[in-house]
Amino acid sequence: MNQAKIPKQRAIIDRRALAGEISSLVDEYGEKARGAIVALLRDALEAGRAELAKRLAEKPASGHECSGGQAFLVDQLVRLLYDHVTQHVFPSANRSKNERIAVMAVGGYGRAEMAPHSDVDIAFLTPARRTPWCEQVIEAMLYFLWDMGLQVGHSSRTLDEMVRMAKEDLTIRTALLEGRYLWGDRELYDESARRFFTEVVHGTERQYISEKLAERDARHKRMGDSRYVVEPNVKDGKGGLRDLHTLYWIGKYIHKVRSAADLIEVGLLTKQEYKSFRRAEAFLLAVRCHLHILTGRAEDRLTFDLQREIATRMNFADRTGKSSVERFMQFYFIQAKRVGSLTGIFLAHIDDQFAKKRSRKGFLAAFTAKARTHKGYQVFGGKIGVPGDDWFRDDPVRLIEIFQIAEEEGIEIHPDTMRQIDRDAVHIKGPIRKDPRANALFLQLLAGRNDPETVLRWMNEAGVFGKFVPDFGRVNSQMQFDMYHHYTVDEHTIRAIGLLSRIEKGELTDDHPRGARLIHRVASRRAIYVAVLLHDIAKGRGGDHSVLGEQVAYELCPRFGLTKGETAMVAWLVRAHLLMSATAFKRDLADPKTIEDFVGQVQSQERLRNLMLLTAVDIRAVGPGTWNSWKGQLLGELYDVSQERLRLGHVRHGRSERIAATKALVREQLGDRAHLIDEYGDIYTDSYWLAETDDVIARNIVQYSVAQSLGEQLSIHCEYEEERGATLVSVIAADHPGLFYRIAGGIHLAGANIIDARIHTMRNGWAVDNFLIQDPVGAPFYEASQLERIKTAISDALANRVELAPKLAKRPLPISRSKAFNIQPRVIFDNSASNRFTVIEVNARDRPALLNRLARALFESQLIVHSAHITAYGERAADTFYVTDLMGEKISATERLENIEAELLDAASDSRQAELESA
Known part of the structure; x- marks a missing residue:
């Protein structure tokens, strides 16, 4: 900002008045005036900052005025210091031609753009060689600046050194590029600027x-x-x-x-x-x-x-x-x-x-390539342009067409043409939005087979996307104020479309093997692309965005040219786009009622295929690390069981047949130790055989047999599960009240997060509890020292060798920023989600050992936890428990449910956390 335009400059700092005060202090105290001068200038700095802060509060968007004012404030202080040091501290009546200094503001300070606590970047320039006087002045000025509390970035160079170092270092060159004369010898500064541009810049532009x-x-x-x-x-x-x-x-x-x-x-x-x-x-x-x-x-x-x-x-x-x-x-x-x-x-x-400046040499020097014409557009050098300034105004449908061609042909849009697009996007109005040709072109682009993500992003940044689809314009640049979503809604959506395209092209087959198959089996590929576009379209409207989005889909799909059947599919997908992830991550997939309820809502294999694809790209587009193999496995398991149920009209095997099939698979897994099934198989309950996979059961049986042979009362086994992207922790012990919450506490103390838990009591009174765990960033534990630490922590917790509550409360969350969010804990009871269990879902702020505290509250409420499913959405945790009372029955009495709710809310509350931290 031009500092002359800063209003009421003397209210920020009055240099003349301060110069007079400095002279008075020197006259009064002589060489001992330094401390008083530092205090005077420090006070002036704080007063100036306070004045600028007050102005910013009054005009909160005045960025140029505030940043320019900060630079002006520092300018005056530096000038005061230079004058004081050269006149009072190291005066020199007859300086030689080498006893000259030019003080130069560089970097952001050189641009006269400073925030209140920005570094003060200064360059001291001297002639051919530095004299003792120059060094004394520079050193004195720097100590004054430091004593005032300023962060100073400084350099002291001769003109020759400046030229040499600028040639060698890009950062120095950029800092000098923004150089501004501050004080001192103006002639020396002018010479430095001339030499910089002639000796450093010239010829090095490219x-x-x-x-x-x-x-x-x-x-x-x-x-x-x-x-x-x-x-x-x-x-x-x-x-x-x-x-x-x-x-x-x-x-x-x-x-x-x-x-x-x-x-x-x-x-x-x-x-x-x-x-x-x-x-x-x-x-x-x-x-x-x-x-x-x-x-x-x-x-x-x-x-x-x-x-x-x-x-x-x-x-x-x-x-x-x-x-x-x-x-x-x-x-x-x-x-x-x-x-x-x-x-x-x-x-x-x-x-x-630069391209125009390039001269051709050799045999082709006289040859000039001509632009080819494509549908009236000009294509040259991998860029598409338009033949005239009125091209888009004459037919605004072309504002859609050019992006569709760019995607189809794999070419960029010329910068001049992008300028025209940006200018002419205002011509996209009602008639253009309803134009069948424009909508057909948009649909071709959206479901393009080359790179729709990149071109849709260009279209969005040019302002065309939001003009053509105003509902998308409403979520343009809209953030979601939470720690789960990494991107704005429009960027999340465009990334999801790109992921779907990559899955279709076979680029993500390792991570999405089902998706890579299913994308080629959907009845309408354009319907799934439109569903991805619209799944979050109604966010920020003050209601359930899934329900509101369904209404938007019914309005937009016919406009895009989708059939009634495609429109119905898209609308259902938008309405149900969270159904599959909620079922897979929050419900027990071994419970037949879970599958029955899910299939009851999905109703067809075509819907299931589309929903699987939409769910996968939606999760992955949330941000880095949100998709992992464990989520993929849960979604795949839900898809496979549901697909079988939909295909046959029933689950292929009844309860007893499924148990027998699992036993046969376990027998095969055990090989030489298959006899263990005959020895121990009958002590495992039917629910255990239905809930666990054959590989986990095989390991549990071997672990139990070893514990029995050694006479162990506690057996802990940890094993890295590559397919699940997690570590399996199996704990076998004599069952007793509080076992679950103590194990959970031990795991948390070892620095791990539990992502799934299956809790079983065998017919002989022993417990077999299987936990899937990850580290705070979603990676498995696999080093021997890590696994040993987990075993020790669980063992100590079960043996009461540690006080769990205070130790857990003092473990910080890996992302402590969660305190910026106001999340009210909520408890939801569902007695219809399972035929055997009451399902309790607790939503609360994620924090150290939340699962341990919730499990303890359930224990103190005299409930038995049969399985737990733990899901984190950034700062928010959603923990689901399948429980019964001590008699194995569901909980239905209103008063009992209210008491349980009160206990869980207390365990999940911020005030309870604060009490534990202060204990």
């Missing part, structure tokens, strides 16, 4: 761009490689301030522009694009300033706990279906998206400019 873009790509990868991550880095994240800076750096390096406004003059940005540049920059700068003021430090991560506070500071209010923080973050992502769009256009133009 190399600089290449290195700068490589640096940007590495930064993006480090930050998550998406501008739609829900905890973005305002400075370094994709779509953040650094991306805008990169445009300015490249423009300045190539065209020697002095400000971002000059990018218009050299044809790299239009006036409208520059306005977008400034709007995005102002907003991002304001957010960064708020971050620094709130935290009192140089914090650039927009974390969940800070998002809510900044939304309030920037005057965002709640609206129906969207909280203030969601509205604030949606606006943030709109700006980040605009930065991405500007970056793409800008860099493509730079590429074109």
Whole structure:
């Protein structure tokens, strides 16, 4: 920002008044004035920051004014220090030509854009060689700045050193590129600027761009490689301030522009694009300033706990279906998206400019390749363009067509054409949305066989997607304020479409073997693509997005050209898109009633195939690490059993036949030890044979036989399960009250998370409990030391060698940011989900050993837990228990259910956690 435009500058800092005070202190105290001067300037710094913070509070979006004001404040302090040091501390009446210093602001400070706690980047320039006087002045100034509490990044170089080091180091070159004269010898500064551009920049433009873009790509990868991550880095994240800076750096390096406004003059940005540049920059700068003021430090991560506070500071209010923080973050992502769009256009133009400068040599020097024509468009150099400025205005359907062609042909869209698209997207109105040709083209693009994900993302960033499908426009840049979803709704949806395309092309067969088969067996591939597009379309509307999305599907599908049958399929899929994951992850798949209820809702194999595909891509598109082999196995198990039930009209085998079939498989697994089934098979209950897989049963039987032969009262076996992506922990012990919650506590103390638990009591009174566990980031335990730690922790917990409650309470969650979310615990009872058990689902904030506390509450309520299913959605846990009373009956009495609910709510509450932590 031009500092002359900063209003009421003396209210921020009055340099003349301070200079007078410094002179008075020197006159009064002489050499002992230093401490008083540091205190004076420190107070001036704090007063200036306070004034700027007050202004930001009054005008919370004034990013340029605040960041420019911070730079102005530091400028005056540096100038005061230079004058004081050169006049009072090390005065020199007759300086030689080498006793000169130019003080230069570099980096962000050089751009006059500083957040309240940004580093102060200064370069001290000296002539051919440094003199003792120069070194004394520089050192004195730095100590003053440090004593004032400023973080200073500094360099001290001669002009020759500056040139040499700038040639060698990209970071130094970029910092100097933004150099601004601050104080001292102006002639020396001017000479440095001349030498920098003639000796460093000239002839290295292409190399600089290449290195700068490589640096940007590495930064993006480090930050998550998406501008739609829900905890973005305002400075370094994709779509953040650094991306805008990169445009300015490249423009300045190539065209020697002095400000971002000059990018218009050299044809790299239009006036409208520059306005977008400034709007995005102002907003991002304001957010960064708020971050620094709130935290009192140089914090650039927009974390969940800070998002809510900044939304309030920037005057965002709640609206129906969207909280203030969601509205604030949606606006943030709109700006980040605009930065991405500007970056793409800008860099493509730079590429074109260099391409025009390239001269051909040799035999083909006189040959000029001609553009080919495709459906009226011009295709040249792998890019598609249009023949005239009115192309889209004359027929707005072409705004859809060009993206469909780009996807089908595997080509990019020329930057000039993208500019036209961005400008002319306003012509997509009601008649175009209803146009059969436009909708047919859109459907071809959506279900394209090349790369629909990339082209739909271009379409979205150009503003065409949201204009053509306004319901999609409503979720554009919309975040979901939780720790489960990593991306905005539109980015999640586009990623899911890309995953479906990759599954269809056979690129993800290892992770999705069923999906790779099923995608080629669905009756309508375009219906499944539309279902993926619409599954989250109604988020943020203040109701159940599945139900509201079903209504949207019934409106949009006929418009897209889908048949009645396809429309009905899409609408059902949108309505039921959470059904399969909820059943697989929260219900006992060994319970026949689970399958019966699920199949009752699915009703057809065609629906089941489509739902399996939609569920897989929906989960995987949530973010890195959300899909794992354990989830794949659970969904696959549910699919296989349900498919058999739908195909035959019944489960192929009755209860006794299924038990006999499992025993036969276990016998085969045991091989030479098959006799163990004859010895111990009858002590296992029917429910055990139905619930566990044959490989787990085989291991349990061997483990039990070994424990019996050794006379062990407790046997713990841990084994890495590659197929399940988890570690199986089997505990065999004489059953006794509280066994389950103590085992769970021991596992948590060892640093593991339980993702599934099956609890069995054998006919002879022994317990066989099988737990699947992972580490806090969803990976299995497999090292011997890890497995031994788990065994020891369980053993100590069962033997009462540790006090579980206080130790568990002090174990921090791996993601402590969960405290930023207000989650009210909820308990749901379901006596219809199982014929034998009462199903209890507890939703609460995830925290250390939640399962242990819930299991203890169930134990103290005199309930027997038969299986537990543990699911985490970021900060929220959903734990499901299949229970009976001590007599093996369901719980139905209202008063009893109310008491159990009260105990579970207390165990899951934040206040209870606080009590335990303080114990």
